[in-house]
Amino acid sequence: MLDAAVLDRLRAAVGDDGLITAPAALRTYACDGLTGHRVTPAAVVLPLSTAAVAEVVRTCVDANIPFVARGAGTGLSGGALPSADGVVVCLTRMRAILDIDLDNHQVTVQPGVTNLDVSKATRPLGYFYAPDPSSQQVCTIGGNVAENSGGAHCLKYGFTTHHVLGATFVTADGRIAQLGGAVRDAAGYDLLGVVIGSEGTLGIVTEVVLRIVRVPESTQTMLAAFDSMGDAGEAVSRIIGAGVTPAAIEMMDRLAIMACEQTVHAGYPDCGAALIVELDGPAVEVDSSLRAVIDTCTASGATEIRVAAGDTERALIWKARKAAFASMGRISPSYYVQDGVIPRTRLRDVLEQIDGLSASYDLRVANVFHAGDGNLHPLVLFDDAQSGAGERALEVAGKILEACITAGGSITGEHGVGADKACYMPKMFSPSSIDVMGRVRDAFDARDLCNPGKALPTPRLCGEVPGMYRPHPLEQAGLAERL
Amino acid sequence: MVATAVDLSVFNDIVGAEHVREAAAGDAIHGVSPSAVVSPATEAEVSAVLAAATSRNLAVVPRGGGTKLDWGAPPSRCDLVLSTSRIEGIVDHEPADLVCVARAGTTLAGLQSRLASTEGFRQRLMLDPPHGAAATLGGVLATAASGALRTRFGTPRDLVIGASFVLSDGTIGRSGGKVVKNVAGFDIAKLLTGSLGTLAVVTELAFRLHPLPAASATVVLESRSVDELCAFAAAVGRLQVTPSVVDLHWPDGIVVVRFDSSPEGAAVQAERVTQAAGGRVLDQQEAESTAAALATTPWQGSGSVAGIAVLPSRSASLLTALSGGTCEALVLRPLLGIGEVCCAPDSTSDVAAAVRKSGGRLAMRRGDGANVGVDDGVALDLMRSVKHRLDPAGTLSPGRQLGGI
Numbered sequence: 001m002l003d004a005a006v007l008d009r010l011r012a013a014v015g016d017d018g019l020i021t022a023p024a025a026l027r028t029y030a031c032d033g034l035t036g037h038r039v040t041p042a043a044v045v046l047p048l049s050t051a052a053v054a055e056v057v058r059t060c061v062d063a064n065i066p067f068v069a070r071g072a073g074t075g076l077s078g079g080a081l082p083s084a085d086g087v088v089v090c091l092t093r094m095r096a097i098l099d100i101d102l103d104n105h106q107v108t109v110q111p112g113v114t115n116l117d118v119s120k121a122t123r124p125l126g127y128f129y130a131p132d133p134s135s136q137q138v139c140t141i142g143g144n145v146a147e148n149s150g151g152a153h154c155l156k157y158g159f160t161t162h163h164v165l166g167a168t169f170v171t172a173d174g175r176i177a178q179l180g181g182a183v184r185d186a187a188g189y190d191l192l193g194v195v196i197g198s199e200g201t202l203g204i205v206t207e208v209v210l211r212i213v214r215v216p217e218s219t220q221t222m223l224a225a226f227d228s229m230g231d232a233g234e235a236v237s238r239i240i241g242a243g244v245t246p247a248a249i250e251m252m253d254r255l256a257i258m259a260c261e262q263t264v265h266a267g268y269p270d271c272g273a274a275l276i277v278e279l280d281g282p283a284v285e286v287d288s289s290l291r292a293v294i295d296t297c298t299a300s301g302a303t304e305i306r307v308a309a310g311d312t313e314r315a316l317i318w319k320a321r322k323a324a325f326a327s328m329g330r331i332s333p334s335y336y337v338q339d340g341v342i343p344r345t346r347l348r349d350v351l352e353q354i355d356g357l358s359a360s361y362d363l364r365v366a367n368v369f370h371a372g373d374g375n376l377h378p379l380v381l382f383d384d385a386q387s388g389a390g391e392r393a394l395e396v397a398g399k400i401l402e403a404c405i406t407a408g409g410s411i412t413g414e415h416g417v418g419a420d421k422a423c424y425m426p427k428m429f430s431p432s433s434i435d436v437m438g439r440v441r442d443a444f445d446a447r448d449l450c451n452p453g454k455a456l457p458t459p460r461l462c463g464e465v466p467g468m469y470r471p472h473p474l475e476q477a478g479l480a481e482r483l
Numbered sequence: 484m485v486a487t488a489v490d491l492s493v494f495n496d497i498v499g500a501e502h503v504r505e506a507a508a509g510d511a512i513h514g515v516s517p518s519a520v521v522s523p524a525t526e527a528e529v530s531a532v533l534a535a536a537t538s539r540n541l542a543v544v545p546r547g548g549g550t551k552l553d554w555g556a557p558p559s560r561c562d563l564v565l566s567t568s569r570i571e572g573i574v575d576h577e578p579a580d581l582v583c584v585a586r587a588g589t590t591l592a593g594l595q596s597r598l599a600s601t602e603g604f605r606q607r608l609m610l611d612p613p614h615g616a617a618a619t620l621g622g623v624l625a626t627a628a629s630g631a632l633r634t635r636f637g638t639p640r641d642l643v644i645g646a647s648f649v650l651s652d653g654t655i656g657r658s659g660g661k662v663v664k665n666v667a668g669f670d671i672a673k674l675l676t677g678s679l680g681t682l683a684v685v686t687e688l689a690f691r692l693h694p695l696p697a698a699s700a701t702v703v704l705e706s707r708s709v710d711e712l713c714a715f716a717a718a719v720g721r722l723q724v725t726p727s728v729v730d731l732h733w734p735d736g737i738v739v740v741r742f743d744s745s746p747e748g749a750a751v752q753a754e755r756v757t758q759a760a761g762g763r764v765l766d767q768q769e770a771e772s773t774a775a776a777l778a779t780t781p782w783q784g785s786g787s788v789a790g791i792a793v794l795p796s797r798s799a800s801l802l803t804a805l806s807g808g809t810c811e812a813l814v815l816r817p818l819l820g821i822g823e824v825c826c827a828p829d830s831t832s833d834v835a836a837a838v839r840k841s842g843g844r845l846a847m848r849r850g851d852g853a854n855v856g857v858d859d860g861v862a863l864d865l866m867r868s869v870k871h872r873l874d875p876a877g878t879l880s881p882g883r884q885l886g887g888i
Contacts, residue, residue, distance in 0.1 A: 154664065183793060186844070189674060282723065341662045413665060435654065440872065441669070
């Protein structure tokens with residue numbers, strides 16, 4: 001429980017209805033999309049303005065209380081996991097689109113605006129916001145900035161960092177800074193470049209200027225069936241190598257297709273692996289690229305190719321793909337989602353290793369992923385009623401990550417490091433590299449109050465083995481509860 | 484300015500005496516003369532040189548091709564130039580991944596020719612900064628330099644996916660990696676982009692590549708009316724086309740729009756522009772000669788050059804103010820609101836006044852003059868804090884960055 005004087009000051013900043021302290025209500029904020037990690041915060045505030053966010057931060061700093069910014073809480077790495085003695089700064093009430101400036105191809109939004117709402121507001125005018133994480137219906141722009149979110153179409157359009165021009169930024173000591181802006185080429189260091197993707201550890205973004213993109217003239221979506229993941233992976237390498245840049249290339253294996261068919265009935269072919277390839281741009285260019293992709297898939301052994309005849313068929317193809325995680329419940333009581341990246345050319349090799357791991361641990365692994373940029377999402381399926389199954393699933397997920405690192409890839413392509421993977425950072429970066437990142441963090445937040453314990457490893461957290469149900473030190477000390 | 488005498492023996496021991504030499508007149512950085520030029524060949528040597536310099540309180544300015552030493556303010560001190568000329572070569576290029584890793588002293592031109600000639604794959608790093616022939620990858624990153632391709636492909640920050648670097652205390656760090664999609668750790672490479680050598684010496688960079696286009700088509704609109712040129716560019720921006728280049732050149736009075744695509748794709752987009760916005764399609768020969776004639780705008784003269792930025796929609800009003808004789812030559816990317824302007828040295832303050840009036844920014848890139856820009860005090864504090872944490876002794880390029888950082 002926070003000191004009464006602190007609560008009074010928070011209340012003054014956010015109003016009576018903007019402060020949550022009732023234990024039952026606080027539990028709503030105990031976790032993000034990584035539900036295995038739960039810590040109930042001491043208080044939640046729902047500010048309405050940049051000034052209110054700054055006052056909340058100053059209040060926390062003066063009282064030496066940790067704070068964490070939170071959007072819709074859809075993150076999958078525990079990046080918005082609270083501290084038990086800390087404050088959650090929930091930005092979902094700051095959800096106004098402040099300006100749509102078509103002349104300059106940009107919009108200004110508050111951080112609580114959902115990703116999809118930016119495109120909804122601009123599409124009737126002929127523009128859209130390109131980054132499209134799977135959670136785009138609910139996830140917020142503020143969260144996207146924190147995580148440098150991508151999505152299926154980032155293969156062509158790039159990530160959040162390529163689409164943010166400027167931000168109003170509340171520093172970790174409660175001051176207000178303008179980083180970048182509507183006019184390009186701000187003088188000095190590209191602070192925005194390091195703030196984006198810093199998982200909320202450097203400060204809180206309260207207003208964002210986004211670049212919007214002209215809606216393409218034509219979009220074509222096709223589905224190609226292959227006997228094996230290896231063949232499909234080969235086709236991906238050849239498509240990219242041939243100089244075609246599709247808007248998206250997604251891959252699903254037999255198990256994933258089976259699960260999605262049970263949920264969505266999209267009519268995917270019964271095959272070892274399916275590729276979804278989407279092309280967009282000027283119609284003539286899309287048509288010639290589509291022919292090239294079809295030829296490449298055929299040459300790589302595709303057994304069937306379907307091109308969506310219109311928006312309805314296209315929507316159905318995507319519905320199945322986007323329902324993949326949710327559909328796993330049809331075929332398994334539980335699953336663990338991994339997020340790793342490999343060079344595209346290593347797809348066949350790493351997928352074979354995943355097959356091997358699946359066989360040797362006797363656990364099924366469903367593969368659904370952004371194949372175009374080598375971003376794997378193996379879903380390790382297990383039955384939590386079986387003793388030890390969860391631990392074995394985590395072991396498989398961990399070994400998959402190690403295979404990604406060995407292949408020259410990364411421990412996370414889009415879900416972030418958060419609380420979940422902080423302890424994997426030393427497998428990818430040398431101690432001195434992590435030290436440099438720590439110095440940058442200190443430059444922004446010397447007191448270590450702004451989302452502490454995330455993104456970078458700390459001895460306190462990483463003395464233990466990473467795992468899904470790892471007890472938090474505060475929990476062990478009886479200061480926090482896991483619900 | 485006369486440099487202090489420096490005992491070079493420690494640097495001889497680190498890199499070999501043949502790679503340490505006393506500075507000559509041409510080694511001055513923006514008018515500030517160093518004592519010596521040290522040329523390490525490896526990351527370990529860079530680390531040792533920097534640690535030795537820092538412990539001796541010597542200021543070090545990294546230098547690549549030396550093509551953009553006028554970008555940024557003159558250093559407040561400069562004892563050593565650290566040349567990256569021996570930190571050279573491609574480390575890794577997997578063509579099917581469209582990724583390459585190269586050492587920081589590799590020239591952009593050298594890299595491009597290697598990438599364009601790889602068997603079965605013709606690729607390119609989509610950066611075409613000024614003075615690109617001699618420019619090195621490290622220098623291009625440190626200056627955030629870009630050219631005509633920026634309209635479609637962005638700046639170095641948009642294409643760099645990983646970096647290895649050395650801090651002034653000798654700490655060797657790496658961020659990112661060699662995969663395009665990666666959110667592990669802080670994106671230090673972006674922080675180093677445009678840092679003007681004040682935070683670290685970059686030793687190796689990984690970049691995202693793009694395939695060389697199968698074909699190009701160029702549309703131009705020529706006019707003496709600034710408003711007509713800007714209206715044409717804005718109209719192109721509203722079409723459902725994806726130009727690689729939309730450049731306005733003055734006093735040439737021309738907007739060049741280039742499409743890089745499949746042969747049909749390029750031709751159809753060019754045609755759409757002429758139908759909807761005007762201008763004419765050039766045949767290949769004329770397209771090449773036009774591009775060649777405009778390639779060095781506005782660097783061809785000897786006047787002062789500044790980088791400018793305004794809201795894209797303010798391009799026309801800024802251009803109107805500059806085109807009346809204030810500037811000698813300029814190139815503007817109207818869809819982004821950025822460009823470079825050349826003027827007589829005694830006109831820089833007039834250019835600055837016009838930029839200020841348009842709510843824009845200006846940074847000198849050749850010659851002397853005051854920069855223009857809304858400097859946010861809190862952001863500047865954060866920048867000082869970053870500098871202090873990464874280079875507490877102030878060894879690296881002191882004074883080159885905003886606010887004397």
